[in-house]
Amino acid sequence: MQRQKVLVVEDDPVTLLTVKDRLEYEGFDVETAIDGEEALSKTRCGQPECIVLDVMLPKMDGFRVSRLLKFDPKYRDIPIIMLTARSQEADKALGKEMGVDAYLVKPVDLDELVKKVREYVCRAEAKRSL
Numbered sequence: 001m002q003r004q005k006v007l008v009v010e011d012d013p014v015t016l017l018t019v020k021d022r023l024e025y026e027g028f029d030v031e032t033a034i035d036g037e038e039a040l041s042k043t044r045c046g047q048p049e050c051i052v053l054d055v056m057l058p059k060m061d062g063f064r065v066s067r068l069l070k071f072d073p074k075y076r077d078i079p080i081i082m083l084t085a086r087s088q089e090a091d092k093a094l095g096k097e098m099g100v101d102a103y104l105v106k107p108v109d110l111d112e113l114v115k116k117v118r119e120y121v122c123r124a125e126a127k128r129s130l
Contacts, residue, residue: 003029004121007048009039009065010083011057015106019052019083022110023117036060040068043075049121052113053100055084055091063098070099077127079120083108 006028010016020030031046033039035058043051051069055062062082069075079101084091087105095103102116 003027004049004125005029005031005046006050006052006117006121007031007033007039007042007046008052009033009036009057009062010052010054011035012054015054018110019113022114023052026114026118028117028121034058036062036065039065043069043078047075048078049124050117051078051080052083052117053080055082055086055095063094066095066098066100077124079124081113081116081120083113 006023008016008019008030010019011034016032020032023030031042031048033042037059053062053065066080069078080099081102081104082095082100083104083106085106092103101120104113
């Protein structure tokens, strides 16, 4: 069975490594990006099954990355889990408007993150098999 590919986009090296290591431990194939432009490029080249995306990124913020992907028919079905320190209701509403599937606030419970990734990967696989 092929491991599901997850793209983790995070500019903080400690958070990036922590999330990457945990998802790999849980059996996912993890690719990483440290800014918004790299996230778009890796998504377009690798078509991950799920994206874990920070908001505050260099070059292009996570809201814009999400909007560009969710409004493109080729990529709109890729689930995006926003993982950010921005906890205001306005930020959560903007995430929803930009097409984000789930919004988790840092510091995140890694068990909850893994659960969300599994949930959205399974949904995406089910959609593709229809």
